[in-house]
Amino acid sequence: MKRVAIVGGGVAGLAAAYELAQQTHNGASLQVVLFEASTRLGGIIETVHEGEFVIECGPDAWVTEKPWARELAEELGLGDEVMPSNDATRKTYVLVDKKLQAMPDGMRMMVPVDLDALDASEMFSAAAKRAYREEVGRAEQLRADAPDEDESVAEFIRRHFGEEVLTKIGAPLLSGVFGGDVSKLSVRAVMTPFVAMEREHGSLIVALQARAGAKKHSVFTTLRSGMGTLVDRMIAAIPEDWIRLAAEVQFVSCGDEGWLVGTARGVERFDAVMMAAPVDVACSLLKPVDAEMAPLMEMEASSAVVVAFGFPGATKFPVPPGFGFLVPPGSDSLLLAATFVDQKFEDRVPQGGRLVRAFFGGKAAERLMRCRNDETAAVARMELARILGPLPEPQVTVVRRWPRSLPQYAVGHLKRMKKLDERVSALDGLSLLGNGYRGVGVPDLIRDARVAARRIAGANKDLAGVAEL
Ligand SMILES: CC1=C(CCC(=O)O)c2cc3nc(cc4[nH]c(cc5[nH]c(cc1n2)c(C)c5CCC(=O)O)c(CCC(=O)O)c4C)C(CCC(=O)O)=C3C
Known part of the structure; x- marks a missing residue:
């Protein structure tokens, strides 16, 4: 019986747990504990349903070209839910000279x-x-x-x-x-x-x-009921008694007897640790295990503040055709970008409705991180109005803050990751998962986690299967 700890219940940790659960169905003998510090799973994937509005608080889709999220969705019985972006009307704008x-x-x-x-x-x-x-x-x-x-x-x-x-x-x-x-x-x-x-x-x-001439597909793919469904389905496929919420990991250590993982409720022994917490958390947990790992894991990360506005009548708030706009750094707008959700995807709004997501990044996000929701929403409305014209009163407003959620892969990142991999392989049973290392997209996180989980379950004698993932 191999004991595996997964630290972090975002999409990477969940995909690891899901894959380990699959491996137990294939006969692997595993005991798994997934430790999640907060009281909800999914990390930055979160879908809010407000009336007929489908509001993404984090990523609204994955890049179609990367197959691993779609494959997982299909495995989870969500094949009918897989939905392309409306690329017939795809257009992206950039704010240049205030227009x-x-x-x-x-x-x-x-x-x-x-x-x-x-x-x-x-x-x-x-x-x-x-x-x-x-x-x-x-x-x-x-x-x-x-x-x-x-x-x-x-x-x-x-x-x-x-x-x-x-x-x-x-x-x-x-x-x-x-x-x-x-x-x-x-x-x-x-x-x-x-x-x-x-x-x-x-x-x-x-x-x-x-x-050119390569097969044309939509740039983005999502799920009709929202990205949150992917999380819900993974949770449903993971044994309930594997998951511990509000269980912040306070330390990990590695010794002759394997790994020790400590929370407020005690210390447990494991054969393997899948570290799927945000890279900052992973870094401070692993520093005492291997001090040389820490500098390789220290990186800048950008924060994002997302404000979604739902309106009943799109005609009262016209926006240009297309998916949304991006704001160049150094512009006098505080916004980073905005998405015209009802034009990018079907089925996100009640008939005739409008859904716009505004994003703040960089310094604006750092400042808004400390503001109340109503203040943040007011700033978002004002900034959108300066670009798109006056906004009607929204029917629905959702504000989310994602501090240090997107690590920045700086020049030399791949070399740093190679060194980090060497340190990791020197420690038996450790794997690092999440968006700090080998890709930031949802599909990358899923693929990476499943490959690592198969390796731990001893399933990679079938290397062809791993390559397929
Ligand atoms: C705010 C924001 C973040 C978070 C920033 C933060 O947290 O700081 C983010 C993250 C990401 N966006 C990603 C990928 C893409 N985003 C695009 C286009 C757009 N992004 C937008 C916004 C954001 N995007 C917007 C308003 C557009 C245009 C209009 C629209 O479509 O809404 C395009 C199309 C470009 C084109 O048209 O050529 C691609 C391929 C990937 C990587 C996925 C992977 O590698 O798997 C990641 C992590």
């Missing part, structure tokens, strides 16, 4: 697939459009000059497309996608496919055009 400007059609992040659509766009100056076109001609040079070392996302974009593209869409995209600063984020960690494209083709535009 919303549509990003050109056919962009993948900041790279255009369709150069004609780019030409038709009003977003860029003639010089920036020229810089895009010239990137194609510089393919050979870009490939030859591809750096051997990691660099910042800013340096990477600047080398390919110049300063205007970097400030107009590079920076806002990365702060909307990774909540972070382009001059600090690691291109190898957060834009891995683009780095591979540079190695192969030099030009990113050429690389994307070579792949």
Whole structure:
């Protein structure tokens, strides 16, 4: 009988517990305890249902290209619930000179697939459009000059497309996608496919055009009843007596007799510890176990404040067609971004309704973290109104704060993770899960947790199965 402790009941910890439960059905002999410090499971995944409004407090979807969340949903009997974003009406705006400007059609992040659509766009100056076109001609040079070392996302974009593209869409995209600063984020960690494209083709535009014709799918996928259903279904598939709420782990230690995990209620022995707590918590718990691990786990993290407003009548609050907008760093708006939820997904609002989510990040989020809900909502309404025009009285308002929820993968992240992996493998039975290490997306967290759980259950003799995950 192997005893496994899971520290943290967010999506990573739950996916680990779910996979261990599957392995016990396959005959593995396991005793599992999942320790969750708070009184609810799911971490930053939380769906609130208010009347017919389906309001996501955290991630509203996953990136379709990464299959591991959809696979899990299907396994959990949620195949009918899987729902693509409305990509026929997909458009993303960026706030430029106080006005919303549509990003050109056919962009993948900041790279255009369709150069004609780019030409038709009003977003860029003639010089920036020229810089895009010239990137194609510089393919050979870009490939030859591809750096051997990691660099910042800013340096990477600047080398390919110049300063205007970097400030107009590079920076806002990365702060909307990774909540972070382009001059600090690691291109190898957060834009891995683009780095591979540079190695192969030099030009990113050429690389994307070579792949054009690949099957088209929506950018995002979610569940009709909300992301919270994924959490609920995992919980339902985990033995009830494995889960302990309000059970904050106060220390872990590792010795000859295995691992000890201590909470206010006592100390228990385990053979394996799956550390799925936020990276800050994981870092302070593991410092006494291996002091050299801690500096590798210390990283900046961005905080987010989410304010959702539901309105009964969309016509009383017109917004431009599309999914939402991003705000470049340094703009005079306090917002980080906003999503027009009822246009991005079906079935989020009562007939004819409107649902908008406003996001604050960076310093604005740090400040709002200390404000009351009504104050935060008032700031969000004011900031939205400055961009979209006057807002009617919302029928529903939801405010959520997620302090230090998105770790920043800084330049050199992959090397740091390699060193961290070495320290981890030196300690028998430890695995690190969650968004601090090998990817921030919900699918990455699920995949990572399930691979680790299979390894612990001894199921990875079947390495093919692990690779499939
Ligand atoms: C506030 C915020 C955070 C939290 C920040 C924080 O907590 O500090 C966040 C996180 C994330 N966003 C992510 C991915 C993406 N976000 C996009 C687009 C957008 N993000 C927006 C907002 C946010 N996004 C908005 C308003 C848009 C455009 C309109 C819309 O669609 O609502 C696009 C499409 C880009 C394009 O159009 O090309 C992608 C691929 C991933 C990674 C997932 C993975 O790696 O698996 C993560 C963690």
